[in-house]
Amino acid sequence: MLELKNISFTLDSDKEPVTILKDVSLNLEDNKFYVITGPNGGGKSTLAKIIMGIYQPTAGKIILDGKDITELPINERAKLGIGFAFQQPPRFKGITVRELLKLARGEQKGSGCNHLYDVGLCPKDYADREVNASLSGGELKRIEIATLLNRDLNVAIFDEPEAGIDLWSFSRLTETFKEMNNKNKSTMVIISHQERILEMADEIILVSEGEIQEIGEKNEMLSQILSKCNCDMACPERGEENVKCY
Amino acid sequence: MLNAIDKEMLEAIADIHDVPIGAYNIRKNGEGVSKKSTANIEIRPKEGKPGIDVIVKPGTKGESIHIPVIITETGMNDLVYNTFDIGEGADVLIVAGCGIHNPGNNKSQHDGIHNFIVRKGARLHYIEKHYGAGTGEGGRVLNPKTILEIEEDGYAELDMVQIKGVDSTKRYTEAKIHKNGHLLVSERLLTHGKQYAETEMIIDLVGENATTQVISRSVAQDNSKQIFYPRVIGKAKSRGHVQCDAIIMNNAVVRSIPEIDARHADAQLVHEAAIGKIAGEQIIKLMTLGLSEEEAEERILQGFLK
Ligand SMILES: Nc1ncnc2c1ncn2[C@@H]1O[C@H](COP(=O)(O)OP(=O)(O)O)[C@@H](O)[C@H]1O
Ligand SMILES: [Mg+2]
Numbered sequence: 001m002l003e004l005k006n007i008s009f010t011l012d013s014d015k016e017p018v019t020i021l022k023d024v025s026l027n028l029e030d031n032k033f034y035v036i037t038g039p040n041g042g043g044k045s046t047l048a049k050i051i052m053g054i055y056q057p058t059a060g061k062i063i064l065d066g067k068d069i070t071e072l073p074i075n076e077r078a079k080l081g082i083g084f085a086f087q088q089p090p091r092f093k094g095i096t097v098r099e100l101l102k103l104a105r106g107e108q109k110g111s112g113c114n115h116l117y118d119v120g121l122c123p124k125d126y127a128d129r130e131v132n133a134s135l136s137g138g139e140l141k142r143i144e145i146a147t148l149l150n151r152d153l154n155v156a157i158f159d160e161p162e163a164g165i166d167l168w169s170f171s172r173l174t175e176t177f178k179e180m181n182n183k184n185k186s187t188m189v190i191i192s193h194q195e196r197i198l199e200m201a202d203e204i205i206l207v208s209e210g211e212i213q214e215i216g217e218k219n220e221m222l223s224q225i226l227s228k229c230n231c232d233m234a235c236p237e238r239g240e241e242n243v244k245c246y
Numbered sequence: 247m248l249n250a251i252d253k254e255m256l257e258a259i260a261d262i263h264d265v266p267i268g269a270y271n272i273r274k275n276g277e278g279v280s281k282k283s284t285a286n287i288e289i290r291p292k293e294g295k296p297g298i299d300v301i302v303k304p305g306t307k308g309e310s311i312h313i314p315v316i317i318t319e320t321g322m323n324d325l326v327y328n329t330f331d332i333g334e335g336a337d338v339l340i341v342a343g344c345g346i347h348n349p350g351n352n353k354s355q356h357d358g359i360h361n362f363i364v365r366k367g368a369r370l371h372y373i374e375k376h377y378g379a380g381t382g383e384g385g386r387v388l389n390p391k392t393i394l395e396i397e398e399d400g401y402a403e404l405d406m407v408q409i410k411g412v413d414s415t416k417r418y419t420e421a422k423i424h425k426n427g428h429l430l431v432s433e434r435l436l437t438h439g440k441q442y443a444e445t446e447m448i449i450d451l452v453g454e455n456a457t458t459q460v461i462s463r464s465v466a467q468d469n470s471k472q473i474f475y476p477r478v479i480g481k482a483k484s485r486g487h488v489q490c491d492a493i494i495m496n497n498a499v500v501r502s503i504p505e506i507d508a509r510h511a512d513a514q515l516v517h518e519a520a521i522g523k524i525a526g527e528q529i530i531k532l533m534t535l536g537l538s539e540e541e542a543e544e545r546i547l548q549g550f551l552k
Contacts, residue, residue, distance in 0.1 A: 054530055074533040084534050090527040093491070094549030103545070104535045147535065 002028040002051070002155050002187065007060035009046060009210075020046050022210045024060070028155065033181050033188045035201040037225070042208040044191045045087055048157045051189075052084040053077045064154070081154030085161060087191075089144035091132050097143055098127040104147040112150025118176040119145050120169025138164025149176060156180060157189040162197065174200060198222060248272075248279075251347050255316045258377040259343030266312035266341075271298050273315045276324045287311055287338075297327035297359075300340075304333035304365070311340045315358065320350025320384045330362045330370075337369040344388055346412070348380040355387040362393070364400040364427075371403045378411025385413040392419045396427035398453065403430045408443070409551065410436055416444045423484075425453030433462040434551045437470035437498070447476040451484035451513065460488040465547055466498035477505040480513025488517040493524055493550060 009021040021043050028034060036044050049055045051062065053074040062070045064080055072080075092100065102111040113123040119142035129135065131143060141164040148156050158177075165173060174196060181188045190197055198204060204221035206214040214221060248256070252274065256262050265280075269287040272279050276296070283289045286306040290299050300311060317324060332338060348354045364370050378386035388408075396402055400423075408415060421429050429449060437443050449458050458478060466472045478486035492500045506515035524546050532542035 052534055054534075073539075074530065075536050075538050078534050078536040086527075086531065090525055090531050092528060092546065092549055094552045095545070099549070103532065103537065106536050 001030055001063075001065060003061075003063040004028075004047075004051070005061040005063065007047075007050060007057045007062070009043075009050060009055060010058045020210050021050070021057070024210075024212055026205070026212065026215070028187050028189060030154075030187055031181065031185045033177075033200055033202045034190070034205060035198050035203075036189065036191045036205045036207055037193060037198060038207040038213070043210040044207050045159055046210075047207065048084060048159055048189070048191060051155070051157060052082060054084075081152065083148045083151055083153040083156045085144045085148050085156075085158045087159035087163075089140050091135070091140065093130065093132045095131050096128050097131055100131050100143065101127075101147060101150055105150050108150075108152075112146075115146045115149040116143075118149055118172060119143070120166065120172060121146075136164075138166075141165070142169070145173070149180060152184050153180075153186045155187045155189065157191075159191045160193070161190065162192060162194045170196070198225075248274075251318055252316055255318075255345030255347055255377060255379070256314055258379075259316075259345045259375045260312050260314045260341050262312060262314070262341075266310075268310040268312070269300075270312040270314075271300075273313075273324075273326065275317055275319050275322055284309065292327060292329070295327045296325065297329070300328065300330045302330070302332045302336045302338055302368075304335055306333065306336040306338060309338050311338060313340065313342050315342075315344040315356055317344070317346045317354050317356055318349070320348050320354055320382055321352030322354045322356075324356045325359075326357070327359045328361070330360065332362065332364045332368045332370050334365045335367045336365075339371045339373070341373045343373070343375040343377070344390075345377040346380070346386040346388070348378070348384045348386050349382050351383040353385040353387060355385075355389070357389045357391070359391045360393065362395070362402070364394065364396045364402050366397045367399040368397075369401045371405075373405045374407070376408035376412050376415065378413065386411065387414045388412050389416045390418070392417075394419075394421040394429065396421065396423045396429055396456075398425045398427065400424070400427045402428070403432075405432050405434075407434045408436070409434070410438055412441065412443075413439075414442045417446070419445075419447045419449075421448070421458070422450045422452055423456040423458060426455045427453060428456070429458040431458070431460045431462075433460075433464070435462070435464035435472065436467070436547075436551060437464070437472055438467040439470060440468070441470040443471070444473045445475065449476075449478045449486065451478065451480045451486055452482060454482050454484070456482060456484040458486045460486075460490075462488075462490045463492070463550055464490075464500070465493045465495070465551060466500045467495045469497050471499045472501070474500075474502045474504070474519075476517070477507065478515055478517075479507040479509065480515050481509050483510060483512035484514070486513075486515045488515075488519075490517075490519040491550075492521045493547065494521055495523060 004026040007024040116123045271281040286303045288301045502519040504517040529542045
């Protein structure tokens with residue numbers, strides 16, 4: 001189980017400190033499927049980065065299976081089985097898709113190139129391409145997802161994985177998430193606005209203004225979110241299909 | 247004739263373990279130590295000057311020539327003139343390279359002046375690696391000069407690699423490219439400590455449809471200094487593309503001064519130059535895969551210089 005206890009995150013700025021997360025507490029149970037949703041700028045990515053160790057919380061504790069990991073660096077957390085797929089993954093000149101997947105696998109045998117199929121990319125066409133500017137944003141995003149699919153993870157966090165995925169690959173991807181959840185007993189944490197991903201959740205967590213506004217079982221949360229939907233409010237994804245507004 | 251240090255250097259600069267296959271000439275501490283010609287490739291000592299003439303018969307295909315130079319004495323100053331005549335329609339690989347193992351406190355230097363003529367329709371792949379080792383205080387200095395003439399339909403590819411170990415280098419490359427000729431230069435450079443590296447290139451596109459591409463990637467660490475002056479001149483309907491990409495670290499200094507000079511309305515010349523540090527996001531991404539910060543940095547540089 002991954003426990004967040006009273007996590008706050010404040011950034012120093014020129015004028016006054018900016019609080020991005022306020023006293024967030026959350027228990028993520030083994031093998032469960034969580035979807036975090038909420039308006040842009042609400043703090044979802046920040047929360048994920050705090051779990052991964054990319055940001056250090058200004059207050060609070062992070063406990064993984066009873067062990068305090070608040071002070072552990074990113075790579076130590078990776079070794080404990082925490083994985084994070086970036087919302088905006090970086091590019092690497094001179095590193096091929098195969099090499100990146102191999103790095104992700106670490107000690108495990110093989111590169112897990114076959115997981116490219118799961119994100120709708122043909123390994124034959126992509127394995128030897130460099131992860132550089134020649135890849136489109138959508139291709140990069142898919143490769144990023146594949147770097148998590150080929151690992152045995154305790155906690156797998158995906159930050160808006162749907163961006164850049166076409167509909168055909170999307171159904172396949174949702175299947176893959178389910179499989180990952182079942183097979184590896186991974187705790188899945190997916191940040192998403194997509195109704196079809198929200199549908200897969202055991203629990204939905206609504207984050208806005210740096211706080212957890214609501215957390216609950218899927219059906220109950222879905223109807224709540226839908227009834228609250230009011231597009232006069234700030235709705236950045238307006239115009240897209242299947243978008244939730246809050 | 248060759249001892250363990252010689253062999254280590256030969257391996258580093260020319261990927262050879264013992265006597266190379268094909269034609270070769272091994273030069274050690276200012277003298278030729280062994281050479282071999284083949285039926286199609288003649289290697290003979292130059293008259294009146296130190297160095298060799300390499301003559302490749304027209305139509306020679308798939309043969310290689312190894313011409314490593316090693317220096318194992320301190321205070322050595324080796325100047326050599328080599329001429330390569332690649333006959334019409336030939337297709338050959340030349341592996342050059344210089345290793346300096348300076349055990350003492352005096353400067354050891356090798357200045358290689360290489361003249362190539364790539365004749366009509368010929369193809370040349372030239373690989374040059376520089377390597378420095380030795381624990382002495384003496385400087386290891388390499389100043390290669392490469393001059394090429396690429397005739398009609400000729401093609402040349404130069405791979406120039408210098409990873410650590412060389413204290414000071416001034417590399418000068420000059421090329422004249424005739425009709426339908428092509429030159430690809432790819433340079434990989436890593437400097438550290440107080441090293442200094444300077445690259446100057448002048449590529450003259452004189453014939454119709456002459457093309458060139460220069461790809462330079464470098465990493466400057468510690469207090470090292472690098473300067474690039476690539477220059478492409480388009481005197482005919484031609485195309486040239488220069489791309490210089492540098493990663494800068496610590497207190498290093500990198501200057502990149504590309505020049506494109508068009509003297510014909512149908513000359514298409516492009517240059518791109520970028521200098522920057524390793525993106526923090528890249529290191530973080532690799533750390534999320536379990537690499538330490540140092541391992542991540544190493545891996546990023548390794549890919550960049552591949
Ligand atoms: N490194 C940072 N520096 C300054 N502001 C940041 C930084 N990271 C996030 N923020 C701010 O924190 C808020 C939450 O951002 P984020 O976690 O990315 O939101 P979400 O993922 O929910 O869209 C936003 O207002 C964002 O501008
Ligand atoms: Mg986000």
